[in-house]
Amino acid sequence: GTSAAQARSAVLEELIRKDPGRFRMLTGDRPTGRLHLGHYFGTLHNRVRLQDLGVETYVIIADYQVLTDRDVADNLTGHVEDLVLDYLAIGVDPRRSTIFTHSAVPALNQLMLPFLSLVSVAELNRNPTVKDEIAHSRQSAVSGLMFTYPVHQAADILFCKGNLVPVGQDQLPHLEVTRTIARRFNDRYGNGTPVFPQPDALLSHAPLLLGTDGTKMSKSRRNAITLAADADETARLLKGARTDSERHITYDPAHRPEVSSLLLLAALCQNRRPEEVAEEIGAAGAAALKKTVTEAVNEYLAPIRARRSEYARDRAFLQRTLREGNERARAVADATLAEVRAAMNSHY
Ligand code: ATP
Ligand code: MG
Numbered sequence: 001g002t003s004a005a006q007a008r009s010a011v012l013e014e015l016i017r018k019d020p021g022r023f024r025m026l027t028g029d030r031p032t033g034r035l036h037l038g039h040y041f042g043t044l045h046n047r048v049r050l051q052d053l054g055v056e057t058y059v060i061i062a063d064y065q066v067l068t069d070r071d072v073a074d075n076l077t078g079h080v081e082d083l084v085l086d087y088l089a090i091g092v093d094p095r096r097s098t099i100f101t102h103s104a105v106p107a108l109n110q111l112m113l114p115f116l117s118l119v120s121v122a123e124l125n126r127n128p129t130v131k132d133e134i135a136h137s138r139q140s141a142v143s144g145l146m147f148t149y150p151v152h153q154a155a156d157i158l159f160c161k162g163n164l165v166p167v168g169q170d171q172l173p174h175l176e177v178t179r180t181i182a183r184r185f186n187d188r189y190g191n192g193t194p195v196f197p198q199p200d201a202l203l204s205h206a207p208l209l210l211g212t213d214g215t216k217m218s219k220s221r222r223n224a225i226t227l228a229a230d231a232d233e234t235a236r237l238l239k240g241a242r243t244d245s246e247r248h249i250t251y252d253p254a255h256r257p258e259v260s261s262l263l264l265l266a267a268l269c270q271n272r273r274p275e276e277v278a279e280e281i282g283a284a285g286a287a288a289l290k291k292t293v294t295e296a297v298n299e300y301l302a303p304i305r306a307r308r309s310e311y312a313r314d315r316a317f318l319q320r321t322l323r324e325g326n327e328r329a330r331a332v333a334d335a336t337l338a339e340v341r342a343a344m345n346s347h348y
Contacts, residue, residue, distance in 0.1 A: 050164070227305065
């Protein structure tokens, strides 16, 4: 559950500070739109922090996974560029970190076949995040790719032997699948030497930021405030954010999720506690809360937004970043696949 993962994350933070060289981080996003505040405080902020601590970093743009919940991937090139821009703007450094697209690394996908053989259909069926995403899917029928994408994700993480995965709460069930696959592969084929690590999830202090409609902020639910949005759009979106009918503002995530998520957002931007923000607003109510959040977000994002528009003027640099990242990822995937084939004694 989430609280166990949060406790584990605190332990991990200690270990990372002591010896960042022990860790290899893999995370990523689907190219389905621009990154938003949920991503930022759920995982992006951690990615940059760990990169800067010296953790080797891989960021995957999961383009094949766009097809899990829709029939066609619209404007894929544009969305991929948007993600690269967002990464650069928040401080992912392509000299130290490898940014790559899933489809450019065929050896990675080849890992999926042996991995599929290591999980049962019943196990895949139980995954609560897959159930939730099916409920929000644009497809009427559940595709095989939707059903198996946690296994796909295991290949994404294990191809580079990632052992640290900064993610939001929705990813915890998937990470369990990855751990299971790594363990079973080692048991079945490892001959005493494990081939894969069992990666750990690293949760942030905002593992589930809500969108303006009060459900998980998501690229594809039209409830997100993107990093790239301008100050006016941010103000407009937050003005329309769902709150509740209680006048007095209090921080109470269990009973007042919408108001509390807004308070948390302001607090994260201002590096203080949400309770403190709540006290300050108190009887001034929801309108004052939204004003505070808007100012906090716009101030926090201003330098990120400025950097983003600077990078947007240099498309050659974006393309080079991806080309070099893809090359590095391909070399790593080839080496892992060779190891897997040797362990399986296979001719596949
Ligand atoms: P989509 O709607 O296309 O699924 P998404 O907004 O859910 O997009 P993903 O690309 O699926 O974004 O997720 C990328 C990463 O961001 C994952 O680690 C996920 O846990 C994290 N994340 C996404 N939304 C949130 C959120 N609202 N709060 C915290 N973390 C989040
Ligand atoms: Mg998602």
